[in-house]
Amino acid sequence: MAKWWQEQIVYQIYPRSFQDSNGDGIGDIPGIISRLDELKNLGVGILWLSPVYSSPNADNGYDISDYRNINPEYGTMADMDELILQCRRRGLRLIMDLVVNHTSDEHKWFQSSRDKDSPYRNYYIWRPGRPDGSPPNNWTSFFAEDCWEYDPKSGEYYLHLFAKKQPDLNYQNPEVIEEVKEIIRFWLDKGISGFRCDVINILFKESLKDGKKKLALTGSEHYISREGTHAILRRLKSEVLNNYDCFTVGETVFVTPKMGRELCDKARGELDMIFSFEHMETDQLFVKWFKKKFRSRPFALSLAKWQNALEWPAVYLENHDQPRSVSRFGNDQKYWKESAKMLAVLLLTLRGTPFLYQGEEIGMTNFDYTSMDEIQDVESHNVYALAKKLHIPSWYRWRMMRLVSRDNARTPMQWDASENAGFTSGKPWLAVNHNFISVNYQDEKNDPDSILNFYREMILLRQSSSPLKFGKFKAFCITDKIFAYGRKYKGQTVFICLNMSDRYTDADICRVTDKRCSGLSSQNLLISSYSGVTETTEGRHTAGICRT
Ligand code: TEU
Ligand code: CA
Numbered sequence: 001m002a003k004w005w006q007e008q009i010v011y012q013i014y015p016r017s018f019q020d021s022n023g024d025g026i027g028d029i030p031g032i033i034s035r036l037d038e039l040k041n042l043g044v045g046i047l048w049l050s051p052v053y054s055s056p057n058a059d060n061g062y063d064i065s066d067y068r069n070i071n072p073e074y075g076t077m078a079d080m081d082e083l084i085l086q087c088r089r090r091g092l093r094l095i096m097d098l099v100v101n102h103t104s105d106e107h108k109w110f111q112s113s114r115d116k117d118s119p120y121r122n123y124y125i126w127r128p129g130r131p132d133g134s135p136p137n138n139w140t141s142f143f144a145e146d147c148w149e150y151d152p153k154s155g156e157y158y159l160h161l162f163a164k165k166q167p168d169l170n171y172q173n174p175e176v177i178e179e180v181k182e183i184i185r186f187w188l189d190k191g192i193s194g195f196r197c198d199v200i201n202i203l204f205k206e207s208l209k210d211g212k213k214k215l216a217l218t219g220s221e222h223y224i225s226r227e228g229t230h231a232i233l234r235r236l237k238s239e240v241l242n243n244y245d246c247f248t249v250g251e252t253v254f255v256t257p258k259m260g261r262e263l264c265d266k267a268r269g270e271l272d273m274i275f276s277f278e279h280m281e282t283d284q285l286f287v288k289w290f291k292k293k294f295r296s297r298p299f300a301l302s303l304a305k306w307q308n309a310l311e312w313p314a315v316y317l318e319n320h321d322q323p324r325s326v327s328r329f330g331n332d333q334k335y336w337k338e339s340a341k342m343l344a345v346l347l348l349t350l351r352g353t354p355f356l357y358q359g360e361e362i363g364m365t366n367f368d369y370t371s372m373d374e375i376q377d378v379e380s381h382n383v384y385a386l387a388k389k390l391h392i393p394s395w396y397r398w399r400m401m402r403l404v405s406r407d408n409a410r411t412p413m414q415w416d417a418s419e420n421a422g423f424t425s426g427k428p429w430l431a432v433n434h435n436f437i438s439v440n441y442q443d444e445k446n447d448p449d450s451i452l453n454f455y456r457e458m459i460l461l462r463q464s465s466s467p468l469k470f471g472k473f474k475a476f477c478i479t480d481k482i483f484a485y486g487r488k489y490k491g492q493t494v495f496i497c498l499n500m501s502d503r504y505t506d507a508d509i510c511r512v513t514d515k516r517c518s519g520l521s522s523q524n525l526l527i528s529s530y531s532g533v534t535e536t537t538e539g540r541h542t543a544g545i546c547r548t
Pocket of ligand 1: 059062063162198199251320321379
């Protein structure tokens with residue numbers, strides 16, 4: 001029997017950039033409530049909120065200073081309760097971000113732990129420096145800086161795998177696990193339906209020995225998906241999560257198919273789904289900051305591999321850490337609409353639960369920054385500074401920011417063509433993309449041929465098709481233009497064909513489709529990203545779905 005979270009589409013909200021209700025330029029919970037009808041109308045069934053907890057915002061809420069309170073910028077606990085209620089009234093489920101690899105350095109546990117005699121000392125990973133005073137080991141952080149910070153108060157270093165305002169919790173200490181169990185209970189008792197678990201496969205640091213020197217993340221072999229983490233996840237599930245009607249999706253960095261299978265194995269009982277990263281790495285050289293030209297073949301090969309590696313994948317093309325998909329895997333100029341629709345078909349026809357990120361449904365694009373002042377993200381600033389230190393030329397540093405900065409996905413949601421795109425009546429915390437006049441929700445709502453309405457249609461199609469929801473995945477053709485695959489369920493197959501290129505591909509599409517479903521024709525075509533069948537078989541950045 002399918003679970004409810006296998007039948008619904010998840011919509012990710014980045015609260016800071018979704019909808020401001022009081023003119024302070026920052027999105028908030030009342031703003032989210034005011035847009036619930038729109039989301040319901042789009043057809044999504046589950047909302048995932050990026051963190052709204054108390055936070056000094058060193059990493060936009062991924063640095064939590066109180067797990068049981070709401071950041072006043074976003075509202076109050078009463079607003080949160082109202083959001084839970086309003087979601088329930090509309091039959092929408094709500095999940096939250098569980099960020100427990102680290103806390104904020106402003107969390108009271110950490111503040112107290114700076115004192116060597118504090119009962120909280122052992123909540124974090126404190127170590128003396130080496131005899132020469134240098135940090136305890138050679139590890140490097142996710143955010144291009146050292147991952148040990150010296151604290152003069154106690155004369156020792158603490159570990160932080162992300163920013164220095166994000167000290168890592170110590171999972172060798174069972175009290176930390178008890179705290180996390182309580183946090184999970186607190187929110188599930190309030191009526192939410194699960195968690196997206198931030199960097200959840202790195203909780204347990206097996207040892208603090210020096211790591212093998214690497215271009216990025218030296219030391220990671222000591223904490224990626226170690227047995228200690230598996231054991232913690234089993235406890236969280238059997239002792240808490242199993243008592244609720246909820247699910248978890250793990251953000252699992254550097255996960256391999258084998259690790260992924262272990263993390264999601266029903267019998268082991270750890271997580272329900274995971275986000276893998278491999279398809280998001282197929283357009284990079286070594287690390288994400290060095291991009292190479294996007295090619296559909298390696299991208300599709302990776303997607304296909306993961307489709308069959310896991311029993312039930314979490315499928316995504318965007319989130320708050322990634323550049324916009326239409327700018328990255330499509331063509332956000334000449335074939336903007338076509339490629340955004342083609343990506344909609346991809347997202348909504350793969351096997352697994354689709355995760356749609358705010359703005360993706362209207363084809364929001366990367367931002368055209370003109371200076372570093374327009375970028376807020378801590379990771380971008382750290383990388384920019386490091387690149388400068390390494391004498392990477394300034395034009396290339398810019399290229400890195402323009403193509404990769406996480407702020408590409410964090411510009412305010414473009415609701416309409418009014419000032420600040422209808423996001424705020426004040427000054428937005430991060431500039432609005434200049435293209436909001438032509439790319440916005442309201443105009444697309446009124447245009448039957450829009451990306452938004454195409455998403456709506458695609459969601460309906462998926463929801464009404466057993467093969468699209470539950471069918472087995474099989475790749476038929478993967479080239480540098482074409483990604484064609486089938487979804488088969490109880491003898492019924494739906495065939496999906498994407499042309500991911502700027503080039504004319506009539507021949508390829510026909511050859512592939514001819515064999516499987518005698519070509520795309522008006523009789524068997526279920527949906528097409530172009531308006532007519534002829535265009536579907538001849539267009540650039542096309543997608544068609546047909547019945548066999
Ligand atoms: O991200 C973890 C992660 O590894 C990356 O995707 C990260 O965003 C970065 O790009 C590494 O180069 C999660 C959250 O999604 C992210 O927003 C947080 O900043 C991070 O954890 C720390 O909590
Ligand atoms: Ca606000």
